[in-house]
Amino acid sequence: MSNTKLSKEAIIEAARGKIMDRTGTVLADTQMGFNVQLFKTKASEDEMNNSMLILAEIFEKNGDSYIDKFPISVNPFQYHFNTDEDLNKWREANNISNQASPEEAFYVMKDYYGVTEKDDEKARKIVGLRYTIELEGYSATNALEIAKNVSRQSALAINERGEELPGVSIDVKANRVYTQGSLASHVIGYIGRIDEKEYNANKEKYEKDDYIGKSGIEQLFEEYLKGENGTKQIDMTVDGATTGEYITKEAIGGANVVLTIDSNLQNIAENALEANIEKIRAGGFGKQYDAQGGSVVVINVKTGEILAMVSYPDYEPGEFLNGISQAKYDEYSSKSALFNRAIQGSYAPGSIFKMVTAIAGLQEGVITPQERIYDTGIYPKGNNPHCWVYDSYHVGHGSLNVSQALEKSCNYYFYDTGWRLGLERLSAYANYFGLGRKTGIELPFENSGTLASPKTAEEMHDTAPESTILSASIGQSYNDFTPVQVAKYTAMLANRGKVVNPTLIKNVVSSDGKQVSTTELSEYINNRLGITSKDTDSLQIADVNMNAVLEGMRGVTDDTGTAAQIFENFSIPVGGKTGSTEAGDYINAWFVGFAPFDDPEIAVVGMVENGGHGYYVAEVVRDIISEYFGMNVQEINEDVSAYYETEFIR
Numbered sequence: 001m002s003n004t005k006l007s008k009e010a011i012i013e014a015a016r017g018k019i020m021d022r023t024g025t026v027l028a029d030t031q032m033g034f035n036v037q038l039f040k041t042k043a044s045e046d047e048m049n050n051s052m053l054i055l056a057e058i059f060e061k062n063g064d065s066y067i068d069k070f071p072i073s074v075n076p077f078q079y080h081f082n083t084d085e086d087l088n089k090w091r092e093a094n095n096i097s098n099q100a101s102p103e104e105a106f107y108v109m110k111d112y113y114g115v116t117e118k119d120d121e122k123a124r125k126i127v128g129l130r131y132t133i134e135l136e137g138y139s140a141t142n143a144l145e146i147a148k149n150v151s152r153q154s155a156l157a158i159n160e161r162g163e164e165l166p167g168v169s170i171d172v173k174a175n176r177v178y179t180q181g182s183l184a185s186h187v188i189g190y191i192g193r194i195d196e197k198e199y200n201a202n203k204e205k206y207e208k209d210d211y212i213g214k215s216g217i218e219q220l221f222e223e224y225l226k227g228e229n230g231t232k233q234i235d236m237t238v239d240g241a242t243t244g245e246y247i248t249k250e251a252i253g254g255a256n257v258v259l260t261i262d263s264n265l266q267n268i269a270e271n272a273l274e275a276n277i278e279k280i281r282a283g284g285f286g287k288q289y290d291a292q293g294g295s296v297v298v299i300n301v302k303t304g305e306i307l308a309m310v311s312y313p314d315y316e317p318g319e320f321l322n323g324i325s326q327a328k329y330d331e332y333s334s335k336s337a338l339f340n341r342a343i344q345g346s347y348a349p350g351s352i353f354k355m356v357t358a359i360a361g362l363q364e365g366v367i368t369p370q371e372r373i374y375d376t377g378i379y380p381k382g383n384n385p386h387c388w389v390y391d392s393y394h395v396g397h398g399s400l401n402v403s404q405a406l407e408k409s410c411n412y413y414f415y416d417t418g419w420r421l422g423l424e425r426l427s428a429y430a431n432y433f434g435l436g437r438k439t440g441i442e443l444p445f446e447n448s449g450t451l452a453s454p455k456t457a458e459e460m461h462d463t464a465p466e467s468t469i470l471s472a473s474i475g476q477s478y479n480d481f482t483p484v485q486v487a488k489y490t491a492m493l494a495n496r497g498k499v500v501n502p503t504l505i506k507n508v509v510s511s512d513g514k515q516v517s518t519t520e521l522s523e524y525i526n527n528r529l530g531i532t533s534k535d536t537d538s539l540q541i542a543d544v545n546m547n548a549v550l551e552g553m554r555g556v557t558d559d560t561g562t563a564a565q566i567f568e569n570f571s572i573p574v575g576g577k578t579g580s581t582e583a584g585d586y587i588n589a590w591f592v593g594f595a596p597f598d599d600p601e602i603a604v605v606g607m608v609e610n611g612g613h614g615y616y617v618a619e620v621v622r623d624i625i626s627e628y629f630g631m632n633v634q635e636i637n638e639d640v641s642a643y644y645e646t647e648f649i650r
Contacts, residue, residue: 008039008234010143011207012247014227015174017254019188019217021263022305022506028188028218028317030174033149036066036158038133040140041167045114049126051165053117055158056125059147062154065322066147067193070131072106074124079103082326136208145209148322149175176211178317184266186340187259187309187443187504189216190317192324214320215338217257217504219444220528224508224516227254253511260305260506265628269296269308272623276616277312277608285616289587294608294617295341297487297502298624301494301600304501306441308624309484311341343441346449346480347607350581351409351614352590353430353475355493355549357417358402360429362545366420369548372399375412381419382466387412406552407561409578411474418473423465426472427453432539433489435481440531442504449485452477476581483607486592490603493549494575494594497541501534553577554597563591563618570622572629573597578614586610591618595625602628 019028036055043051059066071083071090079102081087088098096108110123113130117123129146138144147154155170162168176191191211194202198212205226206212212226213219230251235244273296280291298308315337319328332338339345361367375397377390388411389397397410405413418426430436436451450456452472460478462468471477481489484502491500505525508516525531553575557567562578576593589611594603606620 008140010232010234012230012232012251013173014229014251015253016176016227017225017511018256020256020258021261022259023262025263026179027184027263029177029179031177032172033175034152034155035145035171035173035175036147036150037143037145037169037171038138039143039167039169040138043166047166049113049115049117049130051168052126052129053122054161054164055168056129058154058157059150062151064147064150064154067132067136067323068128069135070128072102074106074120076121079106143169176321180263182314182316183263183270184261184309185314185317186311186342187216187261188317189218190214190320191218192320216443217259220442221257221508224255225257227511228252255508255510255516257508258506259504260307261309261504262307265298265624266308266310268627269298269310269624270312270314272296272620273310273312273606276620280608280611280616285612287612289610289612291611292609293336293341294606294611295345295483296620296624297342297483297605299487299491299502299603301491301500301594301603304491304503306502306504307602309342309504311339313337340443340445342483343443343446344482346447346482347588348479348581348583349475349481349486350579350590351475352486352577352579352592353479354406354409354414355553355577356430356433356435357414357426357473358406358549358552359541359545360421360426361417362402362548363429363541364421364425367402367417369402369544372401373405373413373416374399375410377412379412379415379470382470383464385411385415385470402548403552403555406549406577407555409562414473415470418469423452423457423469423472424454426469427451433492434535435485435489436479439484439488439502440529440534441484441502442525447482449482450478450480452479475579483605486590487603487605490592490594490605493553494600494603496546497539499535499538550575557593563615566615566618566622571631572625574625576618576621578618580612580614587612589614589617591621593618593621593625595629
């Protein structure tokens with residue numbers, strides 16, 4: 001009997017922890033599904049090839065994907081290499097001539113695996129699976145998972161044809177599913193098959209065919225989400241038939257990660273941004289701009305909790321579960337859809353930076369709330385830059401105080417304030433607001449951005465310091481910030497200078513229902529992100545100075561401010577600021593706002609690449625604030641032919 005039986009140990013994969021929003025809505029879950037695995041048997045080469053073709057055709061008939069790493073595609077009379085790896089090294093590793101064409105290389109591999117199928121498209125399916133199996137490795141005791149979460153139809157077909165499929169078995173496992181499709185995809189991230197580097201660094205925790213977090217929360221909280229696998233003993237005959245199995249170690253499910261995100265508000269923000277971008281492309285504001293992408297961040301100004309974080313265009317995390325197709329990956333790449341613009345994209349802020357200049361000038365005493373500066377249209381120092389209104393209408397704004405200068409977004413006023421301050425003092429205040437450095441948000445790959453400062457100027461071998469301070473004072477020069485940095489800055493303005501640290505994590509709860517301590521969680525996150533500390537010291541901004549700046553932001557959405565028409569008849573008072581800045585052939589557009597003005601709850605940041613004007617993006621912020629406060633504001637049809645003030649920064 002021992003000569004006719006094999007005892008194999010198999011992994012019981014732990015159910016991956018859930019990712020939920022603040023209300024308990026599940027965004028990433030695990031559902032029981034059918035996984036197809038393969039054990040090595042004594043099957044002949046012909047039997048093996050026949051079984052591989054049967055499997056491939058079952059999967060394709062039912063729309064299921066399976067692993068296939070063979071780097072040659074075969075279509076009717078067409079053969080192509082479809083890999084980024086070094087083809088010469090690949091040819092050499094497989095004893096193929098360096099001059100071999102894709103077709104010649106395919107026939108070498110077809111012969112190598114003893115494939116006699118004459119139809120090359122069918123033969124390619126066999127070669128693809130045989131090559132992948134050999135590449136990944138498997139044995140009589142360690143199965144290789146060749147397809148994950150296949151349909152019930154495929155599982156039934158495989159069971160029905162079991163005699164023709166030696167070593168093939170169906171394993172019922174808890175598979176990852178993204179219940180809300182693409183919602184918050186850049187926050188959640190995705191999982192994918194572990195690569196060689198990841199496996200070599202974690203051999204004690206993972207098998208070669210395991211899945212691991214690749215981006216977003218899935219990646220950063222991998223150690224909590226993964227759980228601990230169990231084991232089971234499987235008795236099989238030498239020809240691959242299972243005769244019995246029993247559990248030797250129970251699996252422990254992964255912890256659940258609860259986000260600060262509100263899925264309903266996230267959905268609203270995503271729809272509002274997409275609609276705004278489409279409107280800009282269509283010329284809905286009077287002039288067409290080929291807007292390419294954008295971002296929205298909604299933050300609780302008191303706690304720093306991120307209520308929505310949007311990057312457009314987005315992607316479907318589920319596409320990666322069985323290995324994303326090359327066509328879909330190319331589609332995402334062409335639109336930079338995998339790029340999280342909220343934390344990875346950095347953009348010149350333009351006029352939304354002017355509140356920094358105003359606060360710095362007021363606090364340092366180089367201007368006062370009452371002092372007026374007369375805008376003639378052309379600033380007489382440095383490289384003689386123009387105010388945007390001069391470029392548009394050949395006039396200056398005239399005499400303005402700081403609140404009026406913010407309301408009108410007067411470049412001249414802030415040129416003069418910046419000139420009086422100097423770059424060192426200006427950059428110190430920008431740094432306090434968290435601009436040009438990482439926020440420590442709980443996501444991998446955060447961009448630090450760049451702050452115009454004496455150090456940066458020195459590193460850039462700046463030869464025109466006078467021009468640098470003038471352009472920096474209106475949010476240009478070396479200034480490049482991420483939307484999440486701008487969200488922190490806007491929240492700190494709304495709460496009158498108090499430090500706010502953006503966060504996406506509400507709590508983490510282990511599978512036994514215990515909440516992970518704040519201390520443990522902080523240590524884990526800081527270690528993963530390389531953070532030493534977060535901001536704690538608030539800048540004491542004099543009330544009279546803060547009031548002057550905030551009144552200027554209220555003026556932006558009132559009366560004749562640069563976004564007044566967008567917020568006309570809006571029932572909640574909003575503080576805001578427009579910003580538009582040239583980046584090559586693009587004019588990137590920003591709007592930042594907070595509400596209610598007298599007792600702020602949320603701040604919203606909108607940014608559209610090549611969005612034309614900050615005035616346009618204000619509509620996104622208005623719609624999100626409207627939904628957040630449960631308002632039923634009907635769409636406002638702007639008269640785009642009317643005079644409104646949207647700054648052009650040159």
